Amino acid sequence: MTQFYSRKQFNKKREKLVNNRVYNGLANTLDIPCMPNGEIYDERLYNKIFNKSIHQLITYNWIGLTNAYNKNSFLQTAVNQKVEDAFRNDGLIIDTKTLDTEELETLRKTMDEEGDLEAIADTIRWGRLYGGGCLIANTEQDPSLPLDRKQLKGKKLKFLATNRWQCYQNADSPYNSQYFTFTDALEGIKTKEQATSAIIDSSRIGLFTGTKAPYQTRAMLQGWNTSLFEGILEPVESLLGGFGVTLELLSEAKIDIFKIADLSSTLAAGPAGEQQIRKRLQIATANKNYKCSLAMDATDDYIQKQINFGGIPQLVQQLMYVFCGYLRYPVSKLFGIGSSGFSSGEDDLENYNGTVDSEVRIPARQLITWVVNLRCLQLFGRELPDFRPKWKPLRVMSEKDMAEINSRKLDNYLKLKEAQIMTGRQVAQHLTEDGYILFSDEEIKKISDDFEPDMEKSVKEDMNI
Numbered sequence: 001m002t003q004f005y006s007r008k009q010f011n012k013k014r015e016k017l018v019n020n021r022v023y024n025g026l027a028n029t030l031d032i033p034c035m036p037n038g039e040i041y042d043e044r045l046y047n048k049i050f051n052k053s054i055h056q057l058i059t060y061n062w063i064g065l066t067n068a069y070n071k072n073s074f075l076q077t078a079v080n081q082k083v084e085d086a087f088r089n090d091g092l093i094i095d096t097k098t099l100d101t102e103e104l105e106t107l108r109k110t111m112d113e114e115g116d117l118e119a120i121a122d123t124i125r126w127g128r129l130y131g132g133g134c135l136i137a138n139t140e141q142d143p144s145l146p147l148d149r150k151q152l153k154g155k156k157l158k159f160l161a162t163n164r165w166q167c168y169q170n171a172d173s174p175y176n177s178q179y180f181t182f183t184d185a186l187e188g189i190k191t192k193e194q195a196t197s198a199i200i201d202s203s204r205i206g207l208f209t210g211t212k213a214p215y216q217t218r219a220m221l222q223g224w225n226t227s228l229f230e231g232i233l234e235p236v237e238s239l240l241g242g243f244g245v246t247l248e249l250l251s252e253a254k255i256d257i258f259k260i261a262d263l264s265s266t267l268a269a270g271p272a273g274e275q276q277i278r279k280r281l282q283i284a285t286a287n288k289n290y291k292c293s294l295a296m297d298a299t300d301d302y303i304q305k306q307i308n309f310g311g312i313p314q315l316v317q318q319l320m321y322v323f324c325g326y327l328r329y330p331v332s333k334l335f336g337i338g339s340s341g342f343s344s345g346e347d348d349l350e351n352y353n354g355t356v357d358s359e360v361r362i363p364a365r366q367l368i369t370w371v372v373n374l375r376c377l378q379l380f381g382r383e384l385p386d387f388r389p390k391w392k393p394l395r396v397m398s399e400k401d402m403a404e405i406n407s408r409k410l411d412n413y414l415k416l417k418e419a420q421i422m423t424g425r426q427v428a429q430h431l432t433e434d435g436y437i438l439f440s441d442e443e444i445k446k447i448s449d450d451f452e453p454d455m456e457k458s459v460k461e462d463m464n465i
């Protein structure tokens with residue numbers, strides 16, 4: 001039989017009970033005293049850590065997430081900024097040895113014209129907002145049938161970005177579902193029987209679910225992950241509350257105080273007296289606002305008090321720091337506030353760049369590979385077995401650093417050319433790809449692609465030695 005202790009008994013036997021704690025991992029880590037049966041005893045600390053975090057998942061409320069995204073620009077930035085930075089300045093490098101130079105250029109040009117990278121970015125964007133994003137490969141084939149990759153060459157192919165609420169699975173998990181139902185009244189896939197929706201086979205859908213949630217949470221969300229806002233609900237409420245309080249104080253920055261003689265006796269006269277006081281205040285306020293003059297009784301008095309805003313800017317700034325800490329964003333990225341003091345902000349940006357890789361670039365590799373292979377099947381009739389998504393570094397270097405790097409690259413290319421490892425045409429191609437010296441295709445073709453003959457060997461041949 002389990003024995004329970006009252007609060008008074010527990011306090012008396014606290015020292016003895018410490019030795020009998022049940023070290024269940026969580027209580028030991030948080031240093032929470034336990035009852036002999038293993039239950040956590042400290043109710044205040046327990047409620048602070050656990051009960052406060054027990055709430056309905058806001059990922060279910062897609063309408064609320066949509067409204068919050070539309071109405072708050074800094075929440076839009078929280079969702080979009082890392083996605084935009086990941087693909088900024090052609091950040092995705094598409095390169096493979098399977099295709100020759102002309103085919104590779106055709107692939108890059110087609111993906112740019114068809115908006116493939118924008119569709120991938122939008123899918124990631126909705127995956128971060130709603131906990132799941134879907135990318136549909138729309139072809140001329142029947143969408144309800146499995147995708148026939150061999151029939152893609154020369155046919156139309158368009159990628160449509162959507163979210164888990166617009167394209168939902170017909171099973172308990174998107175990874176186990178054979179079909180998806182896609183609803184779209186504006187554009188996209190439509191059939192004669194269903195004007196605004198269509199059944200899509202799973203082979204035509206690429207998924208992005210972002211950071212993986214625990215199993216129990218994914219089970220409640222039908223296999224999807226949580227929204228980005230799930231873990232930042234409290235700091236968002238604190239930040240918006242701080243902004244709201246500040247605006248209310250600003251609206252009441254100045255308070256007019258009218259000292260009216262015999263106010264108590266006038267109010268005691270009933271509704272007529274109250275109406276008389278209101279009328280006097282309205283007349284005085286109107287004169288003060290528009291005529292810059294005020295007529296008062298000799299026994300009345302007027303005082304204007306101004307609220308002191310000392311400490312409020314620092315409070316709002318600290319709330320902004322807390323919010324950015326939850327999101328793992330530097331303040332300069334989210335609110336445009338630069339670094340101050342001795343900090344240059346480079347360390348913050350380096351940490352931020354690491355989160356872009358871990359939250360966007362690495363989880364998107366499978367989706368990007370799927371899109372590139374389908375586009376290659378549509379253009380060339382074959383996939384790219386050696387393709388791996390590569391990215392440009394996020395760090396923005398100064399002109400001085402870029403000049404030094406380009407100078408070193410040029411020296412290395414010239415040394416490789418002198419060592420007969422690279423030809424002149426190959427050097428020109430690499431310099432053009434690096435953007436250091438730009439050669440046109442005609443100029444590159446005119447450059448010799450042969451290695452220069454060995455001078456010592458040619459001299460001996462001329463002397464017949």
